[in-house]
Amino acid sequence: MTATADAEAAANELMPLAEYLGSVLRRLRALPPLDLDLTQAHGNVLAADVLAPHPFPAFDQAAIDGYAARWEDLAGAGRLGAHPAFGQFDSGPTRSVRLNVVGDLGAASWRPVRLTAGTCFSVAAGAPLPIGADVVVPVHWTDQGMAAVEILHAPKRGSGVRRAGEELAVGQVLATAGSYVTPPMVATFAAAGIGHVLVRPSPRVVVVATGDELVDVGRPSQPGQVVDANSHALTAAAVEAGALAYRIGICDDDPEGLRGLLEDQTLRADLIITTGGTGTGPGDMLRRVLSRPGTGRGTVEFTDVALCPGTALGFGTVGGEEVPVVCLPGEPGAALIGFEVLARPAIQLLAGAEPVFRPSVKAHLLETVSSPGGLREFRPAHVAERRGGGYTVQPLAGGPYTLSGLAEANGLLVLGERVTTAAAGSTVDVLLLDRRR
Template sequence: MNKTWSVEEHLDDILRSVRPLEPIELQLLDAQGCVLVEDITVPASLPPFDNSSMDGYAVRVSDVEGASEEFPAVLAVIGDVAAGSGELPTVAPGQAARIMTGAPMPPGAEAVVPVEWTDGGTGKGPADSMPARSAAPEAAGGEVRVHRAVAAGAHVREQGSDVRAGTVALTAGTVLEAPQVGLLAAIGRGTVRVRPRPRVVVLSTGSELVEPGGELGPGQIFDSNSYVLTAAARSAGALAYRVGAVADDADTLRAAIEDQLIRADIVVTSGGVSVGAYDVVKEALSRVDEAGGSVEFRRLAMQPGKPQGFGLIGPDRTPLLALPGNPVSSYVSFELFVRPAVRALMGVTPVRRPAVAAQLAARDALTSPEGKRQFLRGRYTPPQEGEELGTVRPVGGAGSHLITALAQADALIDIPERTCDIGPGEEVSVIPLV
C-alpha cells in the first residue's frame, strides 16, 4: 500500500478492532490488576462495632473526671476484654475493664484510658506498657489508678466510622490494587466481577538474536526487544508471555504464532516489517490465513517507527501488532499503539498516556524532519511551586538504536509533523512514561 498513515490514523484503526474483554468472577488475589465491572456496595458497616484503638481501660467518663497524678481516680477492674471477645462485662459506675486494641467496647463504657495514663493495675505509678498479649489474662478483681481524664468517645473507633452499610465503596472502572483488594476483604467479599488482565504474547524475530546470558558469535546481538516489550506489557497491566527470538524463516514464524494464539489476547512481534530481503514477518503474515485473517503492513509519518503492521489473525480474530526491530523504534511503537490496545481490552479509560505541556530546557534546541511526527526521548521535570510549566531536556539523539538513552529517559517529546525547529525555552508536548 502506497499510503502513508499518520500516527492517529494507525492508532484509531487498531482501537476500532479492539473490544474490552468479557467479565469473569475471580478470587480477590487473582483479581489484582483487573478492572471492576460493577459498583461495590458495603453490606455492613466498617468497623462493624465500636472498638478500642488503644490498649488500656474501658471506663465511664464521669468516673475519671478531674483525675490527675496527685488525685487519681481509683476504679475496680472487673475483667479483661480481648480482640474477638464474645461475652462482654458491663462496666458499672466506679468500674473499669482492661481492654486490648481492636476489642469491642463493653456495655456501659464510654471511652478508653490508654494504659500509659494509669498505673497498669499495679497500684504504682503510670504504666509504660500493657502486659504481653500472650500472657494469661488477669482474673477479675483488683484496682487501677487513672491519672488523666478522658472525653466521651476518646480512643474508640465508632461503628461505621470507616464506611457505613449501603455506601458505594468502589465504583465500576476501578483498577484493583493492594488497597482495594484489602477493602474488599474487609467488607467480606471473597470474589469480585472484573475484566481479566489481557494476555500479551511477545515474539522477536531475527536469526542474529541470542538469548541474554549466552555467547555471541560473529554478527550476533542479544535479544533485548522481547524483554523490554514483555516488561512494558506487564507495566500496562497485562499478563505477558515472552516467547523469545524466532529465526528468519517464514514457516517457523507462522507456526510459532499459531501455537501461541490459544493463550493470546494480543500478539506483538518485533523486527521483520521493513523492506529488506529477510523481513520474514511480512512474508509470513501478509497473506490471508486459514481463518481469513491477515496483517497489513504500513508506512507511518513518524520517527522512529515508520514501518508498522496490524491485523486480526486466527479463528478468534486476535489482534497482532508487528513493530519495527530497532530497540527504540520498538519501544516507542509499543507506547503509542500496543499500550492503548491493552488498556482498551482491560476497559480502562483513558487508554492513552496523557500529554502535558513543558518548556524545552534553557540550553537545548531540537530539529525534526518535516512531514514526520518525531518522538524524542527526554527527562521531564514537573512544574515547581509557582511555575505553570515543567521542563524537559532531550536525552541522547534521534537514532533508533540508542537504547542506553532510552533507559535514561522518562518521557517522550512529541514534535508535530510540520515543526522543524524548536528553540530553548519554547513550549513542547511531552508524554510522561512514569
C-alpha cells in the same frame, strides 16, 4: 523542491498517529471477566465497582489499649483551675478520678457487657466496646490499676473509640471498575467481608521476533547477523504493562513457517506482538505474508503512520479465533516506542484498565531540540519536579540513538507534527514512564 519540502510532502501522506490509534483501539474489547479469590486477584483490573457489604469496623471497638469508661465519670480529671477574672490557670496538683475496674476485654472477647456509673473495663486495642462506654483512656494517663484505677487526665469524648462503620459504611464504593487491585485494596476488601471479586484476566501476550538475520543473545552482532534484543525487551515491557508475557524467540523469514507459528500461538494468546519486517524492503517478509487475506485466518493491515521513530506499524488478527496482532518495527528503539504508543494501550484495553494511556505532564524544556516536520516524535527524556511545583525535562539521545536514550529515561518528550524546533524554556508534553529512579 528542497530536501525539507520533500520530507514534509512525504510526511503529509502518513496517517496521523491519533487517527491510527483510534482506528485500532476501537477494534479491541476487554477480556471477559472472571470471579477470583482475593489472593489471586492482586494485579488484575476490576471488572465492576466493589461495594462494601458490611461495615468496617463491624462493631464499636477500642482503638487503643486502656480503660473503657463513660466520659461523664471522667469529666473532672486533670482539669485546670478557673476564675471569671483570670481565666484558666494551673491550680496545683492534678485532680484524678478513681473508677472500679470490673473486667478485662481482649480482641477475642465476644460476650456483650455494660458499664455502670463509676466503673470501667480494662481493654485491649480491637476489643468490643462495653455498652455505655464512649471513651478509652490511654494506659499512660492512669496509674495502671487492676481492681481500681486512678484516671489522671480526661480525654475528649469519643477519644480512643472506633464506631461501627466509621471507616467503611455499608454500600460504600471501595474501588471502581478499571482499577488495578493493589495489596491495600485486598486488605480493604477482606476487612469488609469480601472473599471474591470480579476482575479482567491479565492478557496473555506472545512476543515473536522475525528475520533471517537475527541471532540469539550472548554474542555480538557481525555482518549478516543482528542480535535479537527486541523479543527480550518487548516481553519485559509487556510484563511491566500487566500482561502474562511469553517470548517465543526468533522466527526466520519463511512464509509458511511464519504463518504456522503465529496460528499455533493463537491457542494461548490474547495478543501477539511481532517485531521486524513491517517495512517495504526486499527482506520485509512479515508484511508480505500477513497482509495477504487468508480464508478464515484473519489479516493484518500495515500503515505508514506519522510517528518518529518507526513509521510502519501493523494491526489485525490471525488464526481462526482472530487473535489481535500488533506488528512493530525491527529497530530496537523504534520497537520500544511503537510498544509505548500502540501495544501498551492495547494491553491496557484488553485488561479493562482505565485510562489506557500513560499519564502526561506539562514540563519546562531545558534544552533546545529539533524534530522532523510532519511526524509526532517521542524522544527519551529525564523528568524532574521543580521546587515550588511543576516539572523540568531534559532531552536524552533520540533518532538513531533512541535505544541508549530509553535506557536512561523516565519519560518521553512528545513533539507534535508541526514542531520542527522546540526552544529551551518552552512548555512541552511529557509521558511519564513507570520507572523507579
